[in-house]
Amino acid sequence: MGSRRKARECALQLLYQLDIGGGMLKDAAQTYWASQEHDADVQNFANSLVEGVVRNLSEIDDVISSYSTNWKVSRMASIDKNILRVAVYELTRCSDIPVKVTINEAVEIAKCYGTEESGAFVNGILDNVAKKYAKEKQATEEGPQ
Helix, strand or coil, rough: CCCCHHHHHHHHHHHHHHHHCCCCCCHHHHHHHHCCCHHHHHHHHHHHHHHHHHHHHHHHHHHHHCCCCCCHHHHCCHHHHHHHHHHHHHHHHHCCCCHHHHHHHHHHHHHHHHCHHHHHHHHHHHHHHHHHHHHHHHHHHHHHC
């Protein structure tokens, strides 16, 4: 397993911990990393994902809400919701990560940590988010006409 996949899994676990237990990110991160043995690359990438999600949580949840027509974010399973949060953060804020990589990683993590339906659920939402942001990016690059 690659270090970025491991970092995404760590980010999911840390966000899940925050989602379920509440508390401050700094304290949760200290507790989490004290019980883990990962190299600096994994820890740094995971921390950047978690900090980005927490910093942009309202906006990220709004994006998820707009594509999950039958589910409110507050009613989603915590695992699925946090996988989506990490992936939406990557899709909207990490232009150096290919869209297909983000979606594939999220779907694979959902299959591993979520329910039998999680992979399809995550894929459906992220595919639509990716299409929207690809159109917006193209329009921005083309400029006013």
